[in-house]
Amino acid sequence: MTEPAADAVRIGIVSISDRASSGVYEDKGLPALQAWLTSALRNPIEFVPRLIPDEQAGISATLVELVDIEGCHLVLTTGGTGPAPRDVTPEATLAVADREMPGFGEQMRQISLHFVPTAILSRQVAVIRKQALIINLPGQPKAIAETLAGHANASGIFAAVPYCIDLIGGPYLVTRDEVCKAFRPKSAQR
Ligand SMILES: Nc1ncnc2c1ncn2[C@@H]1O[C@H](COP(=O)(O)OP(=O)(O)OP(=O)(O)O)[C@@H](O)[C@H]1O
Numbered sequence: 001m002t003e004p005a006a007d008a009v010r011i012g013i014v015s016i017s018d019r020a021s022s023g024v025y026e027d028k029g030l031p032a033l034q035a036w037l038t039s040a041l042r043n044p045i046e047f048v049p050r051l052i053p054d055e056q057a058g059i060s061a062t063l064v065e066l067v068d069i070e071g072c073h074l075v076l077t078t079g080g081t082g083p084a085p086r087d088v089t090p091e092a093t094l095a096v097a098d099r100e101m102p103g104f105g106e107q108m109r110q111i112s113l114h115f116v117p118t119a120i121l122s123r124q125v126a127v128i129r130k131q132a133l134i135i136n137l138p139g140q141p142k143a144i145a146e147t148l149a150g151h152a153n154a155s156g157i158f159a160a161v162p163y164c165i166d167l168i169g170g171p172y173l174v175t176r177d178e179v180c181k182a183f184r185p186k187s188a189q190r
């Protein structure tokens, strides 16, 4: 069987952490995002990485830059989704949204409950801006694979990402089934 055509894709990855961005500890968010996405997607990927502090205006400006100037069709953030005063990633993301996609946040909290009882402390959101999907992930580096890939009892959210990006006019994403089995209706399959 021939492989379906996999378009090239630019993906923004944003690690939001006061301490990692100021060098107090090593950033593990960007490497974890890059490793998971590289293992999950067959597409040629160009990553556009950013490591920034928990500042609302700066986070919003970074998201706008990645979508409007860098042309990313997918942007994943990690960190700053909790209830602490400096956790402002959801507010910064909603501020640049055209539309909210509440199912992603709902499903990620469901999945995360299989890993940690504090899952409901994440206020993570997902939104559409222009032709891009922006998704917040929690700051614990292990939470990246947990929420994207899921659990035996809860589907990872990345399964819904390729079809969402089709619907907003982005490139055709092809996953490796052994890492993440994406779903598309038959009529949308290439
Ligand atoms: N980018 C990162 N790299 C490595 N570990 C991280 C990173 N972000 C968070 N962590 C770890 O996950 C924990 C929870 O993340 P959270 O986003 O709540 O950080 P925080 O306590 O607000 O502090 P900071 O913003 O300075 O990372 C952190 O205390 C840290 O152990």
Ligand SMILES: Nc1nc2c(c(=O)[nH]1)N[C@H]1C(S)=C(S)[C@@H](COP(=O)(O)O)O[C@H]1N2
Binding pocket: 078, 079, 080, 081, 082, 083, 087, 111, 112, 115, 116, 118, 119, 120, 121, 122, 123, 137, 138, 139, 140, 142, 143, 144, 146, 147
């Ligand atoms: N999958 C997963 N979700 C998770 C966690 C985790 O370790 N794994 N940590 C939780 C905790 S302890 C917090 S406080 C919130 C918010 O984390 P953040 O502020 O680092 O984004 O995410 C929650 N969601």
